[in-house]
Amino acid sequence: MELFIIFLSAAIVNNFVLSYFLGICPFIGVSNKLTSAFSMGLATTFVLVLTAVVTWLINHLILMPAGLDYLQYVAFILVIASLVQFVEMFIKKTSQPLYRALGIYLPLITTNCAILGLALFMVLRDYSMMESIFFGLGAGVGFTLALTIMAGIREELELADVPKPFQGVPITLITAGILAMAFMGFSGLI
């Protein structure tokens, strides 16, 4: 039950994108097509879960015993960068079209603050291994959810008669704000 609450909290109530405002760059950048938004969400989820596992291991087995807590940031960034590199190779191997569609945003997962945020939250809240995995999964599902909803809205928005100064990113940011407000409705859930 504890694990489920952590999952639900990360996915919906404290959604990484819509309530912590982490990972806005891909949220705006890749949310113009439903399929690529969903794929981006899955790729990020994969990185998030792997990051959760690997950073937990490194933090608890290497950094903390050696008294190197102050190296957490550097070590986490190293882990994230390597994992993203791996995911990039994997996607390039398995799906060229997807690799093209994600474009520059794929290597930019490295600098996606949602992932570093996840690793640091984990440390801050002193999660166990299992809790970390569910936290990562929840964050990934939440990220995918936000991206997919946004892409769905933006596909409809293409057909709308948006005033010229608001076309493109401005209207997207306004939509994101309204979406975030809607997600505030979940705040009493847990």
Next chain:
Amino acid sequence: MDTQFIIALATMGGLGFIFAGALAIADKKLRVEENHLIGEINEVLPGANCGGCGYAGCYDFAVNVVEGKAKSNGCPVGGSETAAAVAYIMGEEAGEVVRMLPRMLCRGGHTEAVNKLATYYGPLSCSAMDLLSGGDKLCFYGCLGGGDCVVACPFGALVMGENGLPVLIESLCTGCGNCEKACPRHVIEMHPADRKVFVFCKSLDDPKTSKAVCSVSCMGCSICARKSEGGVVMENNLAVINYDQLDPEKVPFDKCSTRAIGMINDN
């Protein structure tokens, strides 16, 4: 303090080493064979990933160059040096980008398209004229003479001639193509500079109308198409040059009663 430092160094070094090893193995397993030209072009590009070329980044631009979708001189940041390097890798003539010049494919100025549909009062702009029932000429395909191309030219290479048609100053032209985009009638086309034979008319009117509205129109008599053995084809009452098969020797320039087909600079 010293041991602390060494522990930190060893830990981070070790971690880095492990990840590097894992990635090296992954790279071997997951390597995708791709055209080596892509990597080479990517090397010579500025690497700013600015998107100025219209692609997602330098790498994407390199891919499109190799696939022939992007031009070797498509990187506005790198300028001519980068263009030369990219062209060299692609095996094109090193640095020699084919010079493109705008060609004005209408000769119906004030003295040729004499009869007017109406008198035009309004902003002297082709796009405005084109919106408003198509300007004052009877021909709905030719140059409007409003000078949108002259305004669009950033280099001052186009001036409005006395006859109401723009005149190109070749020495100032950089081949940017802004005039081509500015022309609402599409009578300006970009062509390689060594291309000399053109049909100087865009009119799709039937022969009778063509003759009535303008003295230098292509009336669609198709004599050039019959004599030139595929070099000229007829499309909707208009002679269109098929440059792949064109042999200028075979085109009967003197048979064209309106001189609509001809060499550039021969009028």
